[in-house]
Amino acid sequence: MTAAIDEAYERALAGVGKVQEIRIGVLDERALQRFSLVVGHTDAAHQDPAAAAELGYDGLLAAPLYLSAVLGWDTGPAESDLLADGNSTTPLGDVDVAGLRLMGGGQDLTFHEPVVAGLDVTMHAEVTAVTRKEGRSGPLLVLEVHRRYVDAGDGRLLVECHESFLAR
Amino acid sequence: MSGTYPEAGDVKVGDTVGELVVTPTEITLFRFSALTWNPHRIHFDTPYAATEGYPGPLVHAHLHGSYLARLVVGWAGPRARLTRFRWQNRQYAIPGDELRVTGTVTAVNGRLVDCELAETNQRGETCAPGWATVELPEKNS
Numbered sequence: 001m002t003a004a005i006d007e008a009y010e011r012a013l014a015g016v017g018k019v020q021e022i023r024i025g026v027l028d029e030r031a032l033q034r035f036s037l038v039v040g041h042t043d044a045a046h047q048d049p050a051a052a053a054e055l056g057y058d059g060l061l062a063a064p065l066y067l068s069a070v071l072g073w074d075t076g077p078a079e080s081d082l083l084a085d086g087n088s089t090t091p092l093g094d095v096d097v098a099g100l101r102l103m104g105g106g107q108d109l110t111f112h113e114p115v116v117a118g119l120d121v122t123m124h125a126e127v128t129a130v131t132r133k134e135g136r137s138g139p140l141l142v143l144e145v146h147r148r149y150v151d152a153g154d155g156r157l158l159v160e161c162h163e164s165f166l167a168r
Numbered sequence: 169m170s171g172t173y174p175e176a177g178d179v180k181v182g183d184t185v186g187e188l189v190v191t192p193t194e195i196t197l198f199r200f201s202a203l204t205w206n207p208h209r210i211h212f213d214t215p216y217a218a219t220e221g222y223p224g225p226l227v228h229a230h231l232h233g234s235y236l237a238r239l240v241v242g243w244a245g246p247r248a249r250l251t252r253f254r255w256q257n258r259q260y261a262i263p264g265d266e267l268r269v270t271g272t273v274t275a276v277n278g279r280l281v282d283c284e285l286a287e288t289n290q291r292g293e294t295c296a297p298g299w300a301t302v303e304l305p306e307k308n309s
Contacts, residue, residue, distance in 0.1 A: 031203070038199045039234035040190065045246045055246055064237040064250050069230035072205040085216070086207040101220075104229030106256035106296075111249070 005132065005139040008100050008167065012130045012141060015092075022123045023152070024073045029060050029117035036063045052116065059116035067115060067149050068107055068161040073123070092127055092145060092165070100141065105164035113151075113158045120152040141167040173245025176279040176304045185243040185271035185283050190235055192227050194263045200231050217262075224262030227295075232257055232267075236285045236298035239269045244281075247305040251280070255298035259289065266290040271300075279304050 029049065036046035044051030045061045052060045077088055091102055115121075129144040142164060149159040194212070201211050209216040210226050217225050233255045241250055261267060268288050275282035285298035 034199075035203050038196065038203060039231065040188075040238050041241070043242070043246060051246075063234065064241065064253055065230055065234045069228075069234065070204045076205060076207075082207060086209040086213075088207070104257060106229070106254065107233060108252075108254035110252050114249075 002139055004100070005141060005168075009130060009132045009141055012127070012143065012167075016127050016130055019124055019126045022073055022125060024067070024121040024123055024149070026120045027059075027062065027115070027117050032060055032062045032066060032117050035066050035069075039063055039065070049117070057114055057116050059118040062115040062117070064109070064111065065107075067121070067123075067159055068109060068147065068163070092125075092143065100167040102143075103166045103168075105142070105166055108162040110160045111158075112160070113156055115149070115158055119158070121158065122150050122152040124148045124150065135166075135168075138168070143167060173247065174243075174281075174304055175307045175309070177307055178304070179273050179276060179281055181273055181276060183273040185240055185273065185285075188235065188239045188242070188269040190267050190269070191265065192231065192261070192263055192267070194225065196231070197225055197227065197263060200228050204228070204230065222260065222262065224264070227261040227263075227265070227267075229257045232261070232287055232296040233298070235267060235269050236287055236296060237300070239271055239285060240283055240300040240302060243271070244302040244304060247309075249303045250300060251303050252301040253298065254300075255285070255296050257296055259293045259295040261289055261295050267295065271298075279306065 033047055041063045045055055046063060049060045083089060125147045127143055128146050131142045133140055133142055145163045147161045150157055197211050211228055212225050214225055236255050237253050271283045271285040273281055274284045281302050281304060283300045286294055287296040288294050
């Protein structure tokens with residue numbers, strides 16, 4: 001286990017500081033409605049475009065965690081390329097944590113502009129730090145990720161997200 | 169106060185921001201996995217979860233966070249704006265767990281209201297603490 005953590009640490013370190021630009025695309029109204037429904041935002045602003053417009057929004061309002069909860073925005077790997085636990089070998093873009101289990105530790109989000117259906121969004125993602133720690137059940141890695149979600153058209157910053165992951 | 173929602177000046181430190189009780193099911197977890205394009209078996213495969221020592225599939229970290237955010241957004245109302253939100257995952261939850269989300273106002277600065285949030289399970293364990301700042305609408309705006 002220690003050797004695997006040490007190897008993953010060295011490989012993950014190589015990805016620190018690289019900023020990836022990921023095209024999310026135009027936010028789909030139905031996708032926003034579905035996410036809001038499942039987490040329980042059943043109010044009009046999150047379900048009814050007309051109600052959102054009456055409140056002054058340019059489109060149906062997204063749930064606060066919509067952008068930062070979605071793990072993948074592209075087609076993703078074929079099933080045969082997933083790990084045995086179902087995870088992608090590169091859940092954090094090109095940061096190599098293959099073989100380790102990732103657990104979300106939490107997020108710190110700043111909302112600069114409303115996120116609404118119809119926005120064309122780009123994400124800039126960067127692993128800012130990898131730390132090796134000794135946990136109660138053995139060694140682990142703590143990965144810090146910073147994501148900036150911007151309007152693809154004019155570059156306006158919409159949401160910032162700092163997230164930590166534990167990798168064992 | 170506009171209807172049932174607070175406006176600037178309506179709240180003070182120590183006020184509660186309501187309560188939310190949710191009991192996620194396996195269907196909830198499946199749908200959340202699908203919506204977030206998350207193929208991790210820990211969230212939908214009970215036999216797999218057992219191999220990692222868990223009694224059931226795990227509620228997603230971001231679903232815990234979503235419940236916390238839902239409480240404060242629902243309390244503040246449609247004319248308020250969530251400006252900052254953070255949470256941490258402390259204790260896992262599985263389908264059938266009763267998750268109670270509560271919150272308290274900890275600071276008021278003009279229209280900005282800080283809240284401390286907590287999601288606890290039926291055993292009283294904190295699954296996820298959270299913190300939020302909301303901007304309330306102007307009085308009678």
